[in-house]
Amino acid sequence: MNLVLEKLPQGFLFFEKQAPMDLFDARGLLLLTRGQLVTEWIRERLASSEVYTLKSEVKTVTHTKSFPKDLYWDIVGSLWSIYHDVGLITSEQISKTMVSIEWIINEIKDKCIYIDTNSLRVDLASFKEHDYCTFVHAVNVAILSALTARELGYKGQRLRYLTMGAILHDIGKIKVPYEILNKPGPLSKSEFYIIQQHPLEGEAMLRNAEVLPSILNTVRQHHERWSGNGYPNGLSGSRIHLDAQIIAVADVYDALTADRPYRKALPPYHALEMILAMEKDFNPMVIQAFRKSLNLYPKDSxxxxxxxxxxxxxxxxxxxxxxxxxxLLFDRNGKYVDKDTYIDLMCELTSFIIETSFRNSKA
Ligand SMILES: [Fe+2]
Structure with a gap:
């Protein structure tokens, strides 16, 4: 069962009657609770806006599967060993990367995938090398980008090249000094300039390996923004390669949900809500595909x-x-709740999820 917002016909509320159900605006914010008196002032306010109610919608059950942790770490490890401590990337290294791409594509093929980047990052605590962090980020962005691209209809070679661009997008960061990448305070102008060079550094490193022009464009353009406020070239709208537009969204989401030297990681719901609010910076079509492909809280988690x-x-x-x-299973005092009690987060707007544990559902 899914809950969906259903638009109500205009003029259904009668003066001095009670609201027959909970009412929401188009964004899902609660306007009136069931039983609240509809005064003339409220009726006039609602008459000029769209009003929705929640309806249940029965759908075919989708079995969700989490991205296999072992495979995830195999991909991170193989990337690290292929690219560790190199200045220029060779075509042999790119061919080896293709194995990781196939693993990712095969894993997400026709499946509803749950990727919990936070629990995966726990394992990262034992690794201190800065390029290891870069590779973990690269794998997360590759999986999230491939899922988004699949939602947009990418298939076959096109999907492979997109995933390849995603896995390589930050390769230029190998050239950025550790102290700058992990600086706890604000960056100076010159330090920020060095960071801003990593798309160009990455492109230069890959040019030597004779990768496809679309991948070079993706690496160069992944910090460009739909609004034109990105770098290095300030491109805007559809002048940015679609692959780079997709990777940009996954890149920001993964950065927001990771601990940074200057701030703690945001919970996934908060990061997603921030992305949804950045409509000027990202292609709206890509944001929608990303939202649909991100399986934050699978049923039964x-x-x-x-x-x-x-x-x-x-x-x-x-x-x-x-x-x-x-x-509800346990109340705020940890006491088991033995009768059916539900918390509707569409209504309880000050409540949010801080932790999830998910087990694969049986196929
Ligand atoms: Fe980047």
């Missing part, structure tokens, strides 16, 4: 809320994947 309550995800609104319906 166990979640912990900021209130301390714990429960199971029972339904996810198609349009608002960050606000599922949760069946």
């Amino acid at each position: 166990l979640v912990t809320l900021n209130t301390g309550e714990r429960g199971l995800v029972v339904a996810v609104p198609t349009s608002f994947p960050t606000r599922p319906l949760v069946r």
Whole structure:
């Protein structure tokens, strides 16, 4: 079962009557709770806006699978060993990378994939080398970009090249000194300039390996923005290669959900809401595909809320994947709740999920 917002016909509210159901605006924000008195002032306000209610929508059950952790670490390890400590990338190294690309594509093929980058990063604590962090980020961005591209209809070679561009997008960061990449405070002008060179450095490193022009463009353009406010060339709109537009969204999401020397990681729902709000910086079509492909809280995952309550995800609104319906298992004091109690995050707007644990559903 999914919960969806259904638009109500205009003029259905009668003066001095109670709201027959919870009412929302188009973004899912609660306007009126069920039973609230509809005064003339409220009726006039609502008459000029679109009003929605929540409806359940029965869908075929989709079995979700998490991205295999062993395979994930194999890909990170192979990338690290291929590119560790090199100045120029060779065509042999690119061919070896193709194995990782095939692993990723094969894993996401026709499957609903859950990727919990936070739990994967826990393993990273034992690795201190800065380029290891770059490779973990590269693998996350490659998986997220491939999922988004699949949603946009990418197949075959086109999907492979996109994933290749994603896995190589930050290769130029190998040239950025560790102290600058991990500086806890704000960057100076000259340090920021060095960071801004990494798309160009990456492109130069790959040119030697004779990769396809589309991949060179992707690497060079992944920090360009739809609005024209990106770097290194300030390209805007469709002048940016579509592969680079896709990778840009995955790149920002993965950066927001990772700990940085100057801030803690954002929870996935917060990062996704920030991306959805960045409509000027990203192609809206790409944002929508990213949102659809990101499986944040699969059905039956166990979640912990900021209130301390714990429960199971029972339904996810198609349009608002960050606000599922949760069946309460333990209250905020850790006491088991033995009768059916639900927390609807579409209504409880101050509650949010801080932790998820997910087990693969049986196929
Ligand atoms: Fe980058």
